[in-house]
Amino acid sequence: MTEKNLGAEARRPIKIATIGGGSSYTPELVEGFIRRYDSCPVRELWLVDIEEGREKLEIVGGLAQRMVEAAGLPMEVHLTLDRREALAGADFVTTQFRVGQLDARIKDERIALKHGLIGQETNGAAGMFKALRTIPVIFDIIRDMEELCPDAWLVNFTNPVGIVTEAVLRYTNWKKIIGLCNCPISMRFGIAKWMDVDPDRVRMELSGLNHHFFVTDVFIDGKSRFDEVLERYCTLPVEELGTMKNIMAIPWSNRLVRGLHAIPVSYLNYYFSTREELEGLEKDYQEHGVRAEVVKKVEAELFELYKDAELHVKPKQLEERGGAHYSDAACSVIDSIVNDRGDVQYVDVQNKGTVTSLPYESAVECACVITGDGPKPISVGELSPAISGTIQMIKSFERMVAEAAVTGNKDLAVAALVANKLCxxxxxxxxxxxxxxxxxxxYLPEFYNADGTPRDESEARAVTSQVCSLA
Structure with missing residues (x-):
């Protein structure tokens, strides 16, 4: 009998470290591990945060412990501010943190809008600065992983996932990284609903990048039904198409969709309906504040719920946070690696020729077969001219931002922003x-010293090389 066929009690126990354990998303992560315990027995779940996040960690960690206790499982939930303790011997490390917390996102969105630019945390100026704050911390985590859990997988859903994954793949020796997003899952569910089939029967071909991809084929029971799906898409009212909670639902013309011969992810609204999205964001700003301020209120309400000692399940209100399925996607990937399932999931990985139009070393978002050795990308081939231009633009932006984060080159960062259609x-x-x-x-050590004085590029490079083993 193989380990794959043994019960949970006979399996090797799994240790998971979650960086950013005080996140409001954590209950979904815990729920996912509880549901999969028989096949993926997580015996140690370490929720890690920093001093500024101590209160949230204690609140959400308390809920996590109650959820596990209610499930009657022998899973230990540890709360700690000591990242190295959590990483030691970990099998998987998940990252879901926000450098500077929501106040930093508020600044990103407000300042961008002040200058007449879309302020969205994974696109344009706001996305660039979230990446510039995040990449040094990710590199620092990897340095610890190299020492403390060198065989672990890093499963990242800290945004902007595409730029973060690009930086890790290009500028470190760490290749066991998987980037995650909830957009493909939402689109698969949407397609299944349009076609009135179970989501498990649907497989998509994705072409592109994180938050910047197109569905270029759809298989139902293994047979391509894309033309039928595309026509169905063109006949549905916009409210039935589905979009992310932080994106205004703007219908694309049937001419555009048929001309692309692809279904764009909803984030492409920012690029295909830039004027309308900007007007909508400015209107929302005047009426409710920027999106991050709305999220901050939702989070405050969630944490009040989490404090309830009688609560021992993930509350329904978490879906209002706007990131449903992120954590469940992480649980699915981990379960499939542990069990060598060979199922298809949608993740950010190194291209390695999957999309021949993009660099071999770069990160792409695509359908992958998830095995015990990690994701195996399903070949896409060459991008069609209809979608290649916008994808190439964003890949250039991602590469330039990643390089600026490593080298401290402010000029390159400005050039990256100008190259992005949103500026x-x-x-x-x-x-x-x-x-x-x-x-x-x-929060920008690549640009500034601890005393706030600017670094020159050679200083930034030296600091970065101390943080992580550079390739």
Missing amino acids: DSDAVANEVFDELCEAHKD
């Missing part, structure tokens, strides 16, 4: 970059 002015790019740099200088 149509060199002068504005310089202005917004300088203002965001000043706003976040405490």
